[in-house]
Amino acid sequence: MVKAEIISGKEVAAEKRASLKEEVRVLQETEGIIPGLTVILVGDHPASRSYVTAKHKACAEIGMHSEIIELEESVSEAALLAEISRLNEDDTVHGILVQLPLPGHIDEQKVITAISPEKDVDGFHPINIGKMMTNQETLLPCTPFGIVEMVKSKGIDIKGKHVVVIGRSNIVGKPVGQLFLNEDATVTYCHSRTVNMQQLTLQADILIVAVGRANFISAEYIKEGAVIIDVGVNRLPSGKLCGDVVFEDALQKASYVTPVPGGVGPMTITMLLHNTVQAAKNVRKGV
Ligand SMILES: Nc1nc2c(c(=O)[nH]1)N[C@@H](CN(C=O)c1ccc(C(=O)N[C@@H](CCC(=O)O)C(=O)O)cc1)CN2
Numbered sequence: 001m002v003k004a005e006i007i008s009g010k011e012v013a014a015e016k017r018a019s020l021k022e023e024v025r026v027l028q029e030t031e032g033i034i035p036g037l038t039v040i041l042v043g044d045h046p047a048s049r050s051y052v053t054a055k056h057k058a059c060a061e062i063g064m065h066s067e068i069i070e071l072e073e074s075v076s077e078a079a080l081l082a083e084i085s086r087l088n089e090d091d092t093v094h095g096i097l098v099q100l101p102l103p104g105h106i107d108e109q110k111v112i113t114a115i116s117p118e119k120d121v122d123g124f125h126p127i128n129i130g131k132m133m134t135n136q137e138t139l140l141p142c143t144p145f146g147i148v149e150m151v152k153s154k155g156i157d158i159k160g161k162h163v164v165v166i167g168r169s170n171i172v173g174k175p176v177g178q179l180f181l182n183e184d185a186t187v188t189y190c191h192s193r194t195v196n197m198q199q200l201t202l203q204a205d206i207l208i209v210a211v212g213r214a215n216f217i218s219a220e221y222i223k224e225g226a227v228i229i230d231v232g233v234n235r236l237p238s239g240k241l242c243g244d245v246v247f248e249d250a251l252q253k254a255s256y257v258t259p260v261p262g263g264v265g266p267m268t269i270t271m272l273l274h275n276t277v278q279a280a281k282n283v284r285k286g287v
Contacts, residue, residue, distance in 0.1 A: 004228070004254040005154070009146070011264040012153045016204070019271050021062040035122065035280035036065040037095040037272075038087055041110040042080065042106070043073035048099045051269075055097075058269050059153040064276060065092075066175065077106045081114050086096040088116040094283060095121035095276035100171070118282060124171065132175065135182045139275045142178035144176035147208065147229055148183065148266025154256060156227055158183040160205055165216070166190045166244075172231055176208055197221075219249035231264050 027033045033073055041052045059066035071080060080098075087096045096119045102108050112120070117127040123141040131138035149156065163180040167173035168191045177187040180237055185206070190197045201207055201221040209217050212233035222228065232244030243260030250257040258264055 002045045002251045004251045004257045006153055006251075007150050007256050007258045007263065009150060009258060009263040009266040012150050013146075013270040016149070016270050017055055017058070017062055017273065020270075020277055023277055024063040027277070029157075031284065033063050033284065035094050035277045036067070036073045036092050037276045038067045038069060038079070038093050040069045040071060040083065040096070042071045042075055042099070042102055045101070048101075052099050055269055057273060058273055058274070059126065062273060064273065067093075067200065068158075077110065080106060080111060082110065084114045088114075088119065089284075093119065094280040095272075095274070096168070097121055097122050119279060121272055122171075122280055123275065125177075127264045132182075133178055139271070139279065140271070141175040142173060142271040142275065143231065143264060143268045145171050145271040145274075147176055147231070147264060148179050149265070149271070150258065151206065151227065151229070152265055153202055154208075156256065158185050158206070161185045163204040163206045163208065163212070164188045164190060164201055164204035165208045166197070166201070167212075167231070168212065172210040176210070176231075179269070180206070203284065211244050213244055214242050215244070215246045217245040219253055222250060222253045224253055226253070228254045230258050230260050231262065233260060233265060235253075
């Protein structure tokens with residue numbers, strides 16, 4: 001029997017994008033500012049290319065300016081850093097994003113740190129991460145930010161809830177736990193070395209799964225009535241996309257579940273738009 005309500009990231013994203021479109025219109029009409037995003041794509045990873053294209057399209061749909069800079073897979077780290085430095089100095093660029101992952105010869109952390117924190121619309125710069133950790137206003141990592149927005153959109157109470165995060169990546173696992181901690185949740189992290197993970201996941205009021213392994217979480221890991229957030233986007237040999245959670249199992253045991261596709265993914269790009277508009281406004285405020 002289906003018990004859970006599906007949290008449609010597509011629907012939450014559409015609502016948020018409509019309000020951002022209006023914000024962009026007002027910003028342009030009243031102050032002549034058009035928020036601008038520049039995305040750097042290194043190499044020709046097909047999934048990365050499709051995410052970058054989706055970002056470009058999403059910007060256009062809400063009236064924002066955007067540009068894609070494509071660099072060869074073999075580009076040197078120094079050349080990439082020089083490009084970032086040029087964009088840091090360009091006042092028409094409010095947001096800079098380097099699509100990840102990068103080729104192995106480039107130090108990802110060095111690249112992220114080279115982006116001006118004020119233009120770091122991915123929210124990955126150590127200064128922005130530090131501000132997030134200390135609960136200060138800043139540009140927040142898009143996927144974690146989108147997850148919190150989705151949960152809030154359903155009026156789900158976070159305070160005092162036990163949030164269990166499976167995964168400890170810098171772009172999703174670690175920051176999503178911190179954002180829920182900032183919302184007064186009790187947070188537990190699980191990862192590949194966690195002993196008896198099931199004992200922990202069965203305590204989760206909100207279970208966030210970001211491991212990148214198809215159908216990693218099944219019914220026996222889910223507490224009755226839990227909120228299940230599935231961050232995984234895995235392509236099966238059949239070509240079909242699926243999440244890290246067995247969706248049918250979550251439907252039967254959880255109170256809410258996010259689908260794949262159409263769940264967390266669309267929120268990632270939406271919060272990127274939000275951050276870029278925010279970065280443009282911050283320039284005006286001198287933040
Ligand atoms: N610089 C960054 N690199 C990467 C990020 C990021 O936030 N910043 N996140 C991911 C990729 N990503 C955005 O860049 C992303 C992933 C998935 C989706 C999405 O909408 N997925 C759809 C399915 C898409 C499909 O058909 O393949 C869904 O879940 O519905 C958007 C953005 C890694 N790199």
